[in-house]
Amino acid sequence: MPGEDGAPAREPAGRERTRYVKWLPFPAEAGVIAGLGHEAERLRWAAAYTPVPQVLDHGQDGQAEWLVTTAIEARSAVDPRWIAEPSTAIHALGVALRALHDTLPVSSCPWTWSIEERVARVIPAKADPDTLARLADAPDVLGPVVCHGDAGAPNTLLHDDGTWAAHVDLGRLGVADPWADLAVAARSTLWNYGPGYEHLVYEAYGVDPDPERIAYYRLLWDVT
Known part of the structure; x- marks a missing residue:
């Protein structure tokens, strides 16, 4: 090739x-x-x-x-090994996301993943007038940090001892509110491990849930 x-x-x-x-x-x-x-x-x-x-x-x-x-010598957080040990995997997911946000330098990042950019890409078939009105009422941006852009569990790799190893699939990486990643990372635990684990992401990351930003960034994710 x-x-x-x-x-x-x-x-x-x-x-x-x-x-x-x-x-x-x-x-x-x-x-x-x-x-x-x-x-x-x-x-x-x-x-x-x-x-x-x-x-x-x-x-x-x-x-x-x-x-x-x-390839990186590690397993996806949704490998069968970690599906069988969800608490370990989800704790690593939160730690990994915090490490990413703390490490990547905002000042030299060439890309953004802003609300304005994402709203401009809303898929019309997914956004009725009520949804568009809710998106227009955006919360203030916290942070900002360099976000992964697709921070679901499958895109975090774990060592066999349960510690995080790496991130993959960074095609949307850019500067944004950390909750743009956190809201999706926590919801991905529902898709991959079942209910009852979302809090572990926030605990491992070191924040309390922010219901307003969680709801907003999940809605934005769903329509873009």
């Missing part, structure tokens, strides 16, 4: 690594906000500060786009 300069991606001599490939046809699949080039840029930037997959190759041929990254 050629790189952006037309040359094949190469591994360092004497080293072989498992690789992951994301592939998107043109036009991009429904629901994809940014192309894989956007994710490649964000991964390269974030790699200087926090554990993420290394970008090996990104390219396109007019029919599709691809992104090749290294």
Whole structure:
């Protein structure tokens, strides 16, 4: 698979690594906000500060786009191992998200994930007049921090001892209110582990639930 300069991606001599490939046809699949080039840029930037997959190759041929990254020796928080130990996995999810927010530098982040940008991308079929009115009544932005942009449990990797290892799928990374991530991360526990665990995300992150921002950012997530 050629790189952006037309040359094949190469591994360092004497080293072989498992690789992951994301592939998107043109036009991009429904629901994809940014192309894989956007994710490649964000991964390269974030790699200087926090554990993420290394970008090996990104390219396109007019029919599709691809992104090749290294694998990280860890399991997704929704691996069967961690589905069987939800409290451990969810605690790690909260700790990992706090570490990401504390580590990535807002001052040098080239991207935003603001309410205004996201509202401009609202999917019309999902937003009736009442929903649009609720989105217009946005809470003040706290923080801000550099958000993951898709902070659900599947995108956090864990070591076998239950500590967090890395984050993946950073295509929406940008500066925003930390609750833009927290609201979705906690709700992802419902989807992946069942009810009764959301509080563990907030406890591990070190905050009390903020019902207003939780409701707002979940609504925004649902329509964008």
